Amino acid sequence: MTRPASAAEALKSARRVVVKIGSSLVVEADSRGPALGWMASLAEDIASLRTGGRQVILVSSGAVALGRGRLGLEKNARLDEKQAAAAVGQSLLMQAWEQALTPRGMTPAQVLLTRDDTERRRRWLNARATIEALLKLSAVPIVNENDTVATEEIRYGDNDRLAARAAQLARADLLILLSDVDGLYTDDPRRNASARHLPVVDTLTPEVLAMAGGANTEADVGTGGMATKLEAARIARSAGCATLIVSGLTTRPLAAVAAGARATLITAPATPLQAYKSWIAGSLEPAGVLTVDDGAAEALGAGRSLLASGVRRVEGRFDRGDCVRVTGETGQSLGVGLAAYAADEMERIRGRHSGEIEAIVGYKGPGVAIHRDDLVLTS
Structure with a gap:
């Protein structure tokens, strides 16, 4: 896969895109209500991306800021007041996105997450399955932190x-961070007129990270700054996902990037699937062993998933989504992968055909023991 050389090329080549919108873009500073005109213009961009075959996930801030405006709270409110503001503001935020997306033939879907949902394996799998189902149904997932229940100790932070x-989580290949500046500069361009814009960053060196300034203190809403955007790019990069830092201070910001507007592309060294498989192979300790027959071993070598019918023996105590080792009948190592079922369920479905699984486990789950995307072969 050829690495894109510009922000416009990255946007054109992406297949699954996550777009993050900050509070300062979604909430009007004067009225403290939703910026409906700007949101409608972004909806035009999203509709255009989807027409071009891309899947789009939104991560939208704004619930707390909208709730503060409705309740008359100041920005330095207590935690319980912020949680109350989130409870009021989340419905206002979704109403605004409904107004923006529905007239353009798109269905918004609310997805509220806490940090546990992306850091605890089982909840991570559940969240991933929900987002995959929404994308298959052509909905637009709109993700936000569940600020109503999140405390300072369990928050993402921004x-x-x-x-x-x-x-x-979604194995996106492009993360777009809409900001109040048009990319990364060698210094803060609001304070240093000689700061130089960086159109492409291939490595997040200490020197690059040091170029980040603080949050935009001139804005009344929002908590992020360039430092948090570079940290987000680092996380995305480790998952094989490139990042664009783009100005959202104009209408149709994504169309502007496609037309060559200034932005910063932070490249990724691998694809999302390659990075995901490297993580499975190198970061997870197997919690059990599945021994498979010769037919299953041959199928795995041909790039297929592991079916329950090919599993001969189940060892260890593991849950759904845990890493397990896969071995042949003579004990040779075939690879490692993420189990689609817990050990007790795997014991009950081993040797059985896919069509029998639902009746055995009592729910409609995957038709495989390990999906090929969750499997890394030894050779």
């Missing part, structure tokens, strides 16, 4: 990091 985790 929606740039949440967007990076969402991109990682």
Whole structure:
């Protein structure tokens, strides 16, 4: 796969895109209500991307800011007041996205996450399955942190990091961070007129990271700054996902990038699937062993998934989504992968055909023991 050489090329070649929108773009500073005109213009961009065959996930801030405006709270509100503002503002935020997306033939779908949802394996799998189902149904997932229940100890901290985790979870190949500046500069361009814009960054060196300034203190809403955007890019990059830092201070910001507007592309060294498989192979300790017959071993070598019918023996105590080792009948190592079922369920379905699984386990789950995308072969 050829690495894109510009922001426009990255946008053109992407297949699954996560777009993060900050509070300062979604909420009007004067009225403290939703910026409906700007949101409608972004909806035009999203519709254009989808027409071009791309899948789009939004990560939208704004619930707390909208709720504060409705409740008359100041920005330095207590945690419980911020949670109350989130409860009020989330419905206002979704109403605004409904107004923006529905007239353009798109169905918004609310997805509220906490940090546990992307850091605890089982919940991560559930969140990923929900987002995959929404994309298959042509809905537009709109992700936000569940600020109503999140405390300071379990928060992502900002929606740039949440967007990076969402991109990682969804195996997106492009993360777009809409900002109040048009990319990364060698210094803060609001304070240093000689700061130089960086159109492409291939490595996040300490020198590059040091170029980030703080949050935009001139804005009344939002918590992020360039430092959090580079941290988000680092997380996304480790998952094989490139990042664009783009100005959102204009209408149709994505169309502007496609037409060559200034932005910063932070490239990724691998594809999302390659990065995901490297993580499975090198970062996870197998919790069990599946021994498979010769027919299954041959199928795995041909790039197919592992079917339950080919599993001969189940060892260890593991849950759905845990890493397990796959071995042949003579004990030779074939690879490692993420189990689609827990050990007790795997014991019950081993040797059985896919069509029998639902009746055995009592719910409609995957038709495989390990999906080929969740499997890394030894050779």
